[in-house]
Amino acid sequence: MDFPTILAGLGDAFTLTNLLFVVAGVAVGQFVGALPGIGPVMAIAIAIPFTFVLDPLPAIAFLVGVMKGGLFGGAIPAILINTPGTPDAAATALDGHPLARQGKPAKATKIALYASVTGDTFSDLVLITVSAPLAVLALKLGPVEICALIVFAFSVMAGLVGESMVKGLIAAAFGLLCATVGLDPEHGTPRLYFGYFELFDGLPLTAVAIGTLAVAEIFRRLAAVGGDVRSTIVTDRAGDPADRRVSRAEYWQCRFTMLRGALIGTVLGAIPGIGSTAAAFMSYASAQQASSEPESFGTGNIHGVAATESANSAVMGANLIPLLAVGIPGSVSAALLISAFKIHGIQPGPLMFEQQGRLVYGLFGAMLMANAMNLAVGQASLRFWSRVVAAPESVIFAAALLLCFAGVYMATGGLFGVTVMLIFAVIGYAMTAFGYPVVVFVIAFFLGEQFERSLSQTLVILNGEPAALLGHPVAVALLALSLVTAWWLGWHRRQTRADDTDVG
Amino acid sequence: MTANRISGLLVALCGLLLWLVVIPANTETVGSGWIRPDTLPQACAVALIGLGLIQSLPRGRSLEPTGAEVLRAGLFAALAFLAVWAMTVAGFRLAAPAFALALMLLVGERRPGWLAVGAVGVPAAIWLTAVPLLDRTLP
Secondary structure: OOHHHHHHHHHHHOOHHHHHHHHHHHHHHHHHHHOOOOOHHHHHHHHHHHHOOOOHHHHHHHHHHHHHHHHHHOHHHHHHHOOOOOHHHHHHHHHHHHHHHOOOHHHHHHHHHHHHHHHHHHHHHHHHHHHHHHHHHHOOOOHHHHHHHHHHHHHHHHHHOOOOHHHHHHHHHHHHHHHOOEEOOOOOOEEOOOOOHHHHHOOOHHHHHHHHHHHHHHHHHHHHOOOOOOOOOOOOOOOOHHHHOOOHHHHHHOHHHHHHHHHHHHHHHHOOOOHHHHHHHHHHHHHHHHOOOHHHOOOOOHHHHHHHHHHHHHHHHHHHHHHHHHOOOOOHHHHHHHHHHHHOOOOOOOHHHHHOHHHHHHHHHHHHHHHHHHHHHHHHHHHHHHHHOOOOHHHHHHHHHHHHHHHHHHHHOOHHHHHHHHHHHHHHHHHHHOOOOHHHHHHHHHHHHHHHHHHHHHHHHHOOOHHHHHHOHHHHHHHHHHHHHHHHHHHHHHHHHHHHHHHO | OOHHHHHHHHHHHHHHHHHHHHHHHHOOOOOOOOOOOOHHHHHHHHHHHHHHHHHOOOOOOOOOOOHHHHHHHHHHHHHHHHHHHHHHHHOHHHHHHHHHHHHHHHHOOOOHHHHHHHHHHHHHHHHHHHHHHOOOOOO
């Protein structure tokens, strides 16, 4: 990558138009994150169709803003009403809510904001530093290695996400099966289209993603809503001013906690499938272990909030490392970004640095800008978001459903796409109800076409000779690693289950 | 029998149906190439049969969805399908407010102000964003 391209890309990002889209994205993300039940994933899924009319960079900048804003926004209901907006914010509630109950809701939300921005910026810098060299390495991989890499990604995801490896593998197989709908990549013959010509191009990405991730979750939440009004802790201006702010000394005290959290989040975020919830809890546990007052954790220790927020926000930037370096999404939000890239005619992966280098560095510029705006918008709007938390779920979910209808209609150009969305919402609901990981299904669905194409090329290259695989040591190593990972994760799960049973 | 085992058997049954009936009837037979149109779908179906059977073996704890919640979720899904049909007949401007209102009432919302926001304000805001602002169409 030449230096002028990097500068041109960053120059593209730092424009007033992009700044406005980033601010809008961050504000939407924080708003939606503050609404319990609608996390950043759902917000991105709903927002994608509304970005069609934009140029690629403002569209991606807006979505990046939504994602980053949503990560912090999820902490607000966790702290104020002990109802995490996102699963990863559950760890934030452990110390954030006790702090709020002690009359320090503003301090708790502010340390969450600072830690979130610190962790996020750290992981973005790692992403910017390592993704280009990794992409250069990835370009040396042929179809055989890519195919093996996807198999490895499936084995890691199936093993790590959800309650059992078998269920993870079932979700992956089902995702791959759904990806085969439409014209097959080798012969161009239509398959599994059931007489619906709309399916010639395959199941619409946005309809499947919004159905399984957003609408299914809305149905689940609606079924659990009791119609009651939530009580919230208001961040008012009364009381000791020291309880309403985070001093420099307090921030500085938390530096190692945040750095540790950012490191944990970055490392886990770079591994496909692990996600921010595991990072948040792992960071919380390690902060408690390293603390001189471990007993104060869970009673309102700002280190607890700093640890979880820095870790779960650091996951976001790192999630894009496998996406940009090898074209494999590290999480559902990264998978959704793939669909946004594709809608704008961009193919994520190592070739992006070669063919769309300017756009990639524009994206990096937008991410850094979004971090600064996350801090600014968060500081300015904390009191407003604390009121949003109390909005009734009945209105929130009715609005979210209508947005899904309108978004998918615009994305697919008709109500056929909306019907597909609802069918996948029912499937997604059933999968979640029976413990099958929807995340694995969605990522397998996104990777299905690439997997089939690379598998087909692999078989041509190997000419049907399994022994020829030995000429591809990287692929052999990845396949061996897949087997070891599957065995180890399966064994580890059985051990955990046995321990749980013993305790029970 | 636990929900785990039932879902495993259902997965295996769906896999079998796909393998024997659905995939052969909906893919073209091609005589050449390493990967034929039905190769990957058939492989996935076989994987579903095998993994579903493994899942149906009796093992540890199981996630048990509660019947009442599943029924309520089914009711909301049915209402959403009904809304899609209503949109094909009456369009977004009429069907969306009715759908939002029905949904909120079903959830238990009775406050007139919030009902008005959900049934009038939200659909109007979506329509104004999509049609005049983004220059797109809605049903």
